[in-house]
Amino acid sequence: MGYAVIMLLIVFLCHEVSSISILPHKHQTISLLKFKQSFTVDPSASYYCRKPYPKTSSWNTSRDCCSWDGVVCDDITGHVIELDLSCSNLTGTIDSNSSLFQLSHLQSLDLSLNNFSNSHISPEFGKFSSLKHLHLSDSNFSGQIPSEISHLSKLHSLRLSTIYDSNKLRLTTHDFKSLLQNLTQLRELHLFGINISSTIPLNFSSHLTTLNLGYAGLYGIIPESLFHQPNLETLDLGFNYELSGYFPKTKWNSSASLIHIGLSGVNFSDNLPESLGYHLTSVRYLFLQSCNLRGPIPESLSNLTRIENLYLSYNSLNGTIPPGMLSLPSLKFQVQFTNLDNFRGQSAAGSCGCQPLFKP
Incomplete structure (x- = not known):
């Protein structure tokens, strides 16, 4: 009986581990493909990149999504934890219904140097509770930076600079101070070209190694x-x-x-x-x-x-x-x-x- 019980436990655990690793891949594959389909590929979208290339063009169901260009998964859970689509020639918009926000385990997200067609940065970005790196620089976002970004208390680096198209993004005085209040683990803050129009607050993280607030009013x-x-x-x-x-x-x-x-x-x-x-x-x-x-x-x-x-x-x-x-x-x-x-x-x-x- 003891041997039989042990074997049943082994089978059960193997099934559970298999479920953990397979199910996330299926759902994430669907989410990533929907995200891909919401954009067109336009070489001019990443004009300022040295070597742009459309990473999403090779995404298809013939390969595990964890092996796709720009995608990194956790070895144990199978969750997508890194998504790097910088310089990928993407043109389109990201709204609050984007399938991107279904990738709830992301720890690093880089969408810099694309063209998001003057869309606003969605408050949904603030729901990536595990995020350590958020890079959205020079991707043609506009409007107010949402206060929900301050919810990302685990952030090590935040890059929102608009070097090539300055002052499209805004950050009010109150929001600037509130943003810093929660980002106590921050190492890098890049807000070059953001229309802050503020005095410099006093509550920067003691871990800070890089502070770029050039041309910010x-x-x-x-x-x-x-x-x-x-x-x-x-x-x-x-x-x-x-x-x-x-x-x-x-x-x-x-x-x-x-x-x-x-x-x-x-x-x-x-x-x-x-x-x-x-x-x-x-x-x-x-x-x-x-x-x-x-x-x-x-x-x-x-x-x-x-x-x-x-x-x-x-x-x-x-x-x-x-x-x-x-x-x-x-x-x-x-x-x-x-x-x-x-x-x-x-x-x-x-x-x-x-x-x-x-x-x-």
Whole structure:
């Protein structure tokens, strides 16, 4: 009897495991094919991609949906957990009835660089409770970003930038603060070109490594706490022309990790502090054009031995260009100063005017 019971249990468990792995595939296959059928393929839809190709074109029932281009399933449950259709030449709209939202176990969704024909981002995106990565950049969405996105509390990266068609998407001041309130696990936030028209809130995740809020209509003063984010590697607030700021007088908490700083067009009305070259030792990209900077260039900038791109043009800097800046070992490209009459002495940069200087 004991042996028979054990065998029955084995058969039962095998049946259950088989059901777990087969049923999701059947339902998900139907959902994915319906999603595919709601679009046409148009090469111009992914015009800005280097190598676009229609991933959905190869989707058919002759193969398991988990082996389709852009689809990844969980090895145990069989649920679709990743869907990457970026640069897939998709043209059409996504409404709240889309079969996409039946894929409730998604952890990563990338629909960037397609053409969703000015459709709004559906509130249904907020129901992907397991989602860690949501990438919808440059896909021709328009309108208000739904507050339901803030329900995605497990998000590690959120990319909604509209680099090629800016300001079609909006995010109100209240929604911006509320959005951040729940995204406590966020590592990357890309909202370049989103019409936020807001001051910068204070409640960013302490896990944040990348913050891109360029060309977003931000105004007011940059909170100094932003410079003290402990894990920040990329800070880009460029081209927010009504935004002002002050460089921290003490060491930036994030200085050891900062690699990319983009503050072009932000009004600092200040000298470059000597501390800049002592604390930002890991920085590779420093963009400070048109920041209303004045005074001398600090000698300490010669300490930025890892810097590759340095932009200081269209400011009111004066004095002598530190000789060490002309021999920084990693510098590949440097935009020179527009007001060379303010500089004393001769240098390799002095003959370049406003033109780029390329280092061999």
